[in-house]
Amino acid sequence: NTQISGQGLDINKMDVDVLEQIHQMGGLQLVMPQAFAETDCGALADTGRTVVEFNLTGESVELPIMGGKTYNAMTFNGQVPGPTLGVTQGDVVQMTLVIPADEVTGHGNDMHASQMSATYFDSVNPGETSQYCYIAESAGVFKYHCSGVHLAGMDQHVL
Secondary structure (H helix, E strand, O other): OOOOOOOOOOHHHOOHHHHHHHHHOOOOOOOOOHHHHOOOHHHHHOOOOOEEEEEEEEEEEEEEEHHHEEEEEEEEOOEOOOOOOOOOOOOEEEEEEEOOOOOOOOEEOEEHHHOOOHHHOOEEOOOOEEEEEEEOOOOOOOOEEOOOOOOOOHHHHHO
């Protein structure tokens, strides 16, 4: 599962000569980048790469907004936006998400840098902890936000 879009090939619509040319060149080899090939934290810890640990708490917090009012925000570590998380390309990211038992709703974490589908992370229910790992393969600045495929009102949750 990846958020990188690609182009599909419909073999039924391809010219037979094109298929023969591909065959004569040795065929196609589909390669899965290492960032997607392994997500087991134990296996990634044994690769010799630097492991960078991030611990986030998903919680609802009443935050002040303009006009002297407040907003019940779903936060990471009590802040919006969540903390800046920095790694070096090639590091193993080890993310632990804790949802306090007294939290009113589940939270998730969609890390765009992982380039994996948010369905991989799903939602973490109150009183639970979830951990996932991936290799920070792509350089850049990426957002992360709450996710949770099984959460009602997901749009409001992310906003």
